[in-house]
Amino acid sequence: MYSYTDPIDGILGYRNWTLVQDGKRRPVKMTEGRRHGAGIVVQIDGVSDREVARTYCGAEIVVPTADLPDLPAGEFYWHQLEGLVVLTVQGECLGVVHHLMETGSNDVLVVRPSSESIDQRERLLPYLPDQVVREIDLASGKLVVDWDPEF
Structure with missing residues (x-):
């Protein structure tokens, strides 16, 4: 996966994700993850089959905005x-x-x-x-x- 967080592995600090794909939203829980080359590999709770994991390719990952840390004045998400x-x-x-x-x-x-x-x-x-x-x-x-x- 690719993350727009800064630093890129900052996404690993959030466990509860919503995957958005083809207009559908699916809540998932990320159980573990790590940097791998230029990207990140993660394990999603309940997904142990590689072929099932491939079906998530292209999904957008969103996290609740309430979980985001407050930024200093003058900085924006x-x-x-x-x-x-x-x-x-x-x-x-x-x-x-x-x-x-x-x-x-x-x-x-x-x-x-x-x-x-x-x-x-x-x-x-x-x-x-x-x-x-x-x-x-x-x-x-x-x-x-x-x-x-x-x-």
């Missing part, structure tokens, strides 16, 4: 940023944060157009607080960026 409206410092709407991705040097916001955006372009914006990302307001659902809409 990716899921908190997804869905935020992205505005330039001049107030122009670029779209909505669809998801984030790791690039190695910094994370990237994938901003997809919305009915309110200035155009229908998808944009990749570096997630650089205080440089590109100027303000995040979860309560109002907005993320303000210092970004040229033509770029």
